[in-house]
Amino acid sequence: MQSVATAPKPEKVLVAGKKKLKRNDRFWVAVFVTPNMVMYSLFILIPSAAGVILSFCEWDILGPIQWVGLENYRRLFDDELLLPAFGRTFKFVALGVLPTVFGGFLVAVLLNWKVKGIGAFRAMFFLPLTISSAVAGIAWSSIFNPEAGWINRILEIVGIKGPEWLSSFTWALPSITIIVIWLSLPLVIILYLAGLQRISPEILEAAALDGANVWQRLWQVIFPCVSATTTLVVAIEILAFLSSPFEISLLMVQGGPLDSTTSLAYYAYKVAFEQFEVGYSAALVMLQFFVLMSIVVPIALVRKYRKAKG
Template identity: 40%
Template sequence: MSTIARWYQKRSQKIAPYIFITPNILLFLTFMIIPIFFTFYISFHEWGILGKPQFIALENYTKLFSDQVFWTSLGNTVYYTAGTVPFSAAFGLLGAILLNRKIPLRSFFRAIFFAPVVVSMVAAGLIWSWMFNPNYGLFNEILSKFGIEGVSWLTSTTWAMPAVIITTLWLRIGYCLVIYLSGLQAIPDELYEAASIDGANGWQKFWSVTIPMIKPTTTFIIVMEVIHGFMVFDLIYTMTNGGPGFSTTVLVQYIYQKAFEEGQMGYASAIGTIFFFIIMGLTAVQLRLGREKD
């Protein structure tokens, strides 16, 4: 093989990987990076989708401080996330520990618990809205059997968000279970055998072996669940549409309302920019805490 041929072959081998990933890079730039920078740009303008954006500097951001609905939606988002993340992770871990044992129909139960994960959020919202119906819903029917008066779940400012949280737990526990299951199966059996030789009981093995070994898995689950909690939209839009009042309005829905219902793209972009930095900050803190624990 000539020197030119060898040079061409080496050159082709270096260029080939970049050719294969170019479509993904273009898609990532088109649908992720460019929209992010455009959102940041529009947040300094007043724009109603049509017409030319008008530069208004920091006016959209200063408006946020006096926007009570923004703070309410932020509080609802935190409430929803705090109500879903710890419980979905805890019940997911509990289910993973139970299904990691050699029990009859283990594969069947794993499939049953994971099934809600693949259900559409809209479909789940409709199904659970029927179950929470104050007149013929399953939950009020069960309460009536115990002589308890039914609750107006989705039309009550007190119970609407808990109803959405319960629905979310049904959807997300299976996801956490599967991730934890993979983490548990990666723990070497020798660690449990060594703990048994040292006289550790089941509870001590759990705290001294299981919990430390699945810390990376826990960090991943918490990060993903927090992001999911802050990004929720379709489930709440289907079940309550942010009501009653603004009791279940979350940040993503408020951004949608301002952008596509009221045509305030600049103000919606400012909220979206703040939302972006909140997500980035929370993720960075969780990853930092996870590394420190490791």
């Protein structure tokens, strides 16, 4: 009696194919994700954990690490330089966030027009994304030059004597803020452009038919439609202005003049690498982290609530 080979059922073949596909997917996911996770662990997770541990220790970089418990955190309450650094940090935030958010929104509205050649204008506004902080610092140093900088030359034309921007106790912090705004605008514009392109044209047409002028459509129709984007942008920019001025200040004025641009982040840097008190510097960084979380968490909760509410 001859046995007749039966073909496997299509359902079984399909299931087997899916299992094989899933196995292949897992393999390639592991191939692509593992290097990123290794780099993230080496440069983010491990240094962050080390920073938390060092905030409970005393270390001068060269000698042994000594455990001191909460001593570094108790020292925060007696540090006379901490509150001024905090104040300058919040000045950066106060001067920088609103101009960046509203300026980015208005530029995004202009760049959202469907006109010929708009791509070239978009590329021009996105240029700061491709420039490092060091290059930006060199470029803006020449712009703020009190003798040859074009800002002071323009002011001279209208009869105003421009200040020495980066060496003035009064104007150094606003000058650094302007640079950080310039560096931050491209990301804000991109986020707002994405939000604007999701607005249905019928909404704007209905507003125009109801008699709303351009200004009313901008602030009473368009801006509320991108409120979720605005919440995200505000959170990102608060974080940016709490941390980014450190790098520009370090490159251009080294926290001066007379510590007028020394933010909390820059103060922590000075404590670590000028006074060699790494443990106390780590405690300062942890303090900044808690400030960041106290700002980000409420914003995230508001965003989640608004999303749930629809």
